Amino acid sequence: MQHLDCPQCSKKIDLNLVSCPQCHAAQGLEAFSGVDPDIRIKNQKLAIWFGFLFGGLGLHKFxxxxxxxxxxxxxxxxxxxxxxxxxxxxxxxLKMSPFNFQQRYCRREGQHYI
Structure with missing residues (x-):
């Protein structure tokens, strides 16, 4: 029987378990359930740099x-x-809080039809 370490509590658990019996953390691909692949995460620092360096071309808006x-x-x-x-x-x-930045710019992409 194969074992692996739980990423949360480092306890040895069976490879086929869905969650750790000790800390109940999800294991394997089940840990990613609930993550929407259509949400595009934006980096606030990168947007700030784009605004300062390439603001005249609108790169930060793109x-x-x-x-x-x-x-x-x-x-x-x-x-x-x-x-x-x-x-x-x-x-x-730069003055915007990270939470407000995520709420404003990290949204689901619209439906694209061919």
Whole structure:
């Protein structure tokens, strides 16, 4: 009989068990149940860097899934106004709590039909 270590409590458990009898932590692929594969996680620090470095081109808006706003930044990039607005967006994102960032930008992607 094969055994493995529980990732939570490090107790030796049978390979075929779904959860650890000691700490009741899910094992194997069952640990990932309930995770929605359609949710796209965004990185707040990366969005801030994109806003500071490439805000004039709207890269941070494209990264956050706001393609229309990103396109407007790109169209008006020759006016240099999007650079300043990109810096303001970066500062606002920097001041945002991680929870609020996740609530606002980490959503399910819409249905895509061919």
């Amino acid at each position: 990264y956050l899934g706001q393609h229309l706003k990103g396109s407007l930044y790109l169209v008006f990039s020759w006016t240099l106004v999007p650079i300043v607005v990109g810096w303001v967006d970066a500062v606002r994102t």
